Amino acid sequence: MSATALLALPYIAANQNQKHVTHNEALRMLDALVQLSVLDRDLTAPPDTPSDGARYIVADGATDAWAGWDGSVAAYQDGAWVEFVPLPGWLAWVSDESKLLCYDGADWVDFLSAGLGTALGNGSFDKIGVNASADATNRLALSSAASLFNHAGNGHQIKVNKAAGADTNSLLFQTNWSGRAEMGCAGNDDWSIKVSADGTSWLTALSIDSATGLLKGLNWVGDVVDGGLGAVIESGSNANGTYVRFADGLQICTSLVTSSDSTYVIWTYPAEFYGAAENVMMTARGLTPYHAQPNGSGSTATIAVNCWDLSGTRVETDITVFAIGRWK
Structure with a gap:
């Protein structure tokens, strides 16, 4: 065997004359390949006035002295170009790009691309995967049982920014x-x-609401539902008055009723109760001292309304009525 297996450095043969020639040739090869740094990787032809020791990764489609050297390392030594065919795992620093490359057996690729994405300079990369594969959408990908964002001094903020309000x-x-x-x-x-x-x-x-800071969830005001997912507060009105119904079962009804001077009148609630209203209050409107009260406990849907003057005579007047109970 006349050369090393990987870099093809020549061996000095036994009883060889002019051993220094072989030794110097091996040193020249080591000088070209150890701590490999190339000036460029985009040239297809040698520069006109190369400096001694200049090295390049030859681009595809090479011509002139580099013809057929695509992907190889070309080194200018002692006035001539020497080709070095790369092996998988070789590393080369590209000076004009400030980028570290690795030869994968077919091409020179960014050394950090597989795990950290393309190096963009200033310590940044186009994507980073931590035990996961990052992509063009998920540029930061993490696969882990937990993740920790710790303070550096006092507090810690996680900022999620968007370009416009509609985003x-x-x-x-x-x-x-x-x-x-x-x-x-x-x-x-x-x-x-x-x-x-x-x-x-x-x-x-x-x-x-971003403008007022007030809650405006869809389930706060709407239809309350017995045994289902509904709103917290429901309100409404009809010809019989207005009502407010709460999700916990409380219901309040109110209206304006005109009493009769001959008999009681029936107030139909604007919303039915589960049972008879627990509290019914009535107040005659105006300055005249009248006495208004319900006639009995009523039903789930109605109650009788009476009104008398101080002598006990029925009168016709407007009465404000309230009923409080449960709707479920």
């Missing part, structure tokens, strides 16, 4: 890569919490 900056919680909950500013600057059962249809559970 989204949020935290998305997924099950098997399908969205189930999201919180943040999605499509506007109001902070909201949304949930989904299938990753396609979303319900807003809570929203805070």
Whole structure:
């Protein structure tokens, strides 16, 4: 065997004359390849006035003295170009790009690309994967049982910025890569919490107005539901009056009723109660001292209304009526 297996450095043969020639040739090769740093990797032809010791990675389509040397390292030594064919794992620093390359057996590739993405300079990379594969969308990818963001001095902030109000900056919680909950500013600057059962249809559970700071969740005011997911407060009105209904079962009804000077009148509640109203209050309107009171406890839907003057005579007048009870 006349040369080393990897760099093909020549051996000095036994009883060889002029041993210094072989030795110097090996030193020349080591000088070219050890701590390999090339000036450029984009040239297809040798520069006109190369400096002694200049090295290049030859670009594809090489010509002139570099013809057929595509991908090889060309070194200018003692007035001539020498080709060095790279082996997998060789590292080379490209001076004009400030980038470290690695030969993978077919091409020179960015040394850090596999795990940290393309080096962009100033300590930044186009993507980073930590035990995960980053891509053009998920430029920072982490696969871990937990992650820690610790303070450096006092507090710590996590900042999620978006370009415009109509864009989204949020935290998305997924099950098997399908969205189930999201919180943040999605499509506007109001902070909201949304949930989904299938990753396609979303319900807003809570929203805070960015201009007022007030809650405006869809389930605060609306229809309350017995035994289901509904609003917290429901209100309404009809020909019988107005009502407010709460999710815990409380209901308040009010109206203006005109009494009769001959008999009681029936007030039909604007919303039915679960049972007879627990408290019914009546007040005659105006300055004349009248006495108004219900006639009995009433039903779930109605109650009788009476009104007398101080002598006990029925009178016709406007009466404000309130009924408080439970709707469930």
